[in-house]
Amino acid sequence: MNIKQVILRHMKMRMRRPFTTSVGTEYDKEFILVEAKSEDGLSGWGESVAAIEPFYKEETVKMNWHMLEDFLLPLVFEKPIEHPDELTNERFAHIRGNYMAKAAIEGAVWDLYARQKGMTLAQALGGEKKKIEVGISLGIEDSVDELLRLVEKYVYEGYKRIKVKIQPGWDVEVIRAVRERFPDIKLMADANSAYTLDDAEHLRKLDAFNLTMIEQPLAHDDIVDHAELQAQLRTPICLDESIHSVEDVRKAIKLKSCGVINIKIGRVGGLTEAKKIHDICKEHNIPVWCGGMLEAGVGRAHNVAITTLSNFIMPGDTAASARYWEKDIIIPEVTVKDGWITVPEGPGIGYEVSRERLDEFTLYSKSYLA
Numbered sequence: 001m002n003i004k005q006v007i008l009r010h011m012k013m014r015m016r017r018p019f020t021t022s023v024g025t026e027y028d029k030e031f032i033l034v035e036a037k038s039e040d041g042l043s044g045w046g047e048s049v050a051a052i053e054p055f056y057k058e059e060t061v062k063m064n065w066h067m068l069e070d071f072l073l074p075l076v077f078e079k080p081i082e083h084p085d086e087l088t089n090e091r092f093a094h095i096r097g098n099y100m101a102k103a104a105i106e107g108a109v110w111d112l113y114a115r116q117k118g119m120t121l122a123q124a125l126g127g128e129k130k131k132i133e134v135g136i137s138l139g140i141e142d143s144v145d146e147l148l149r150l151v152e153k154y155v156y157e158g159y160k161r162i163k164v165k166i167q168p169g170w171d172v173e174v175i176r177a178v179r180e181r182f183p184d185i186k187l188m189a190d191a192n193s194a195y196t197l198d199d200a201e202h203l204r205k206l207d208a209f210n211l212t213m214i215e216q217p218l219a220h221d222d223i224v225d226h227a228e229l230q231a232q233l234r235t236p237i238c239l240d241e242s243i244h245s246v247e248d249v250r251k252a253i254k255l256k257s258c259g260v261i262n263i264k265i266g267r268v269g270g271l272t273e274a275k276k277i278h279d280i281c282k283e284h285n286i287p288v289w290c291g292g293m294l295e296a297g298v299g300r301a302h303n304v305a306i307t308t309l310s311n312f313i314m315p316g317d318t319a320a321s322a323r324y325w326e327k328d329i330i331i332p333e334v335t336v337k338d339g340w341i342t343v344p345e346g347p348g349i350g351y352e353v354s355r356e357r358l359d360e361f362t363l364y365s366k367s368y369l370a
């Protein structure tokens with residue numbers, strides 16, 4: 001596969017409604033979209049999940065652009081690519097961190113590879129599912145009543161799991177209210193590192209609500225304290241921000257830091273590493289699910305593809321495009337029917353990128369030639 005040209009686009013899309021977590025609120029989504037073009041005129045698409053501000057993790061849109069322009073694209077152009085795994089395993093291996101920048105170009109190369117082979121991205125990754133179960137992630141709302149209204153809306157729409165953001169002052173009583181109203185739904189909490197080990201006794205109160213997991217209660221870069229907390233909780237801890245690689249997962253398993261792993265393609269540097277994490281978790285009977293980063297349609301499509309792997313056994317955060325966007329950049333948009341997404345059968349990510357919507361949402365773009 002000869003990548004002849006890469007176009008980077010700085011995109012800006014207005015969200016249907018603000019999304020608030022313990023680390024902040026997003027109103028507009030700015031992100032980098034990557035188009036990788038081969039000598040036969042095919043395009044592969046990738047989407048960076050880095051935000052404008054470094055509040056979830058340390059990467060930002062501007063940092064990604066620099067990394068792509070000055071380090072990653074030259075490595076992609078330097079010689080033909082036999083298989084996308086080469087990027088993570090060889091060409092990017094000496095570059096520290098910058099996972100979201102790596103994942104954005106690596107995802108475009110994976111999409112292009114699948115399209116050239118006449119395969120779906122799911123097939124290229126080894127996925128077999130024809131449809132995937134999905135849940136919904138709800139932000140911190142203005143009131144418990146508003147949250148309950150949203151839970152009711154999405155349970156009615158058939159979503160298979162409800163994820164509720166928590167933080168000190170918006171946790172036990174909120175979860176209690178949801179559980180009392182919806183005694184049987186699959187319910188989980190995501191703290192985005194809002195607590196410390198000093199809160200262990202308080203967090204133990206969440207054991208009363210039969211949650212499927214408590215996601216990332218402690219520091220974003222911790223595995224050790226999570227092991228100490230997991231030993232005190234009946235509810236499985238799920239690691240999100242702490243996990244960047246299969247090596248991090250090996251250590252988390254060794255320390256018994258968690259019972260579940262949230263795989264986000266952008267957080268771990270791309271699909272090749274995501275597959276490695278999926279595989280080691282499968283070996284150790286650790287269920288995984290696909291986390292979301294408020295992606296637009298290209299990122300959402302990649303999430304659908306990776307979720308077709310067999311150990312993605314818990315509903316992920318890949319909701320319908322309409323959950324976040326008035327208009328998405330892909331045709332057709334991602335839709336959810338009774339909590340299921342049907343895996344597209346078209347080549348690559350299986351959705352086409354709308355050139356009209358691209359033009360509408362591109363703030364600026366730059367073309368790079370091999």
Ligand SMILES: O=C(O)CCC(=O)C1=CC=C[C@@H](O)[C@@H]1C(=O)O
Pocket residue numbers: 021056136137190192240291292293294295317318319
């Ligand atoms: O994309 C989705 O629907 C899930 C969004 C979501 O829960 C998150 C997005 C980005 C960072 C975090 O705030 C949070 C998460 O930790 O999973």
Ligand SMILES: [Mg+2]
Pocket residue numbers: 190192215216240241262291
């Ligand atoms: Mg999370």
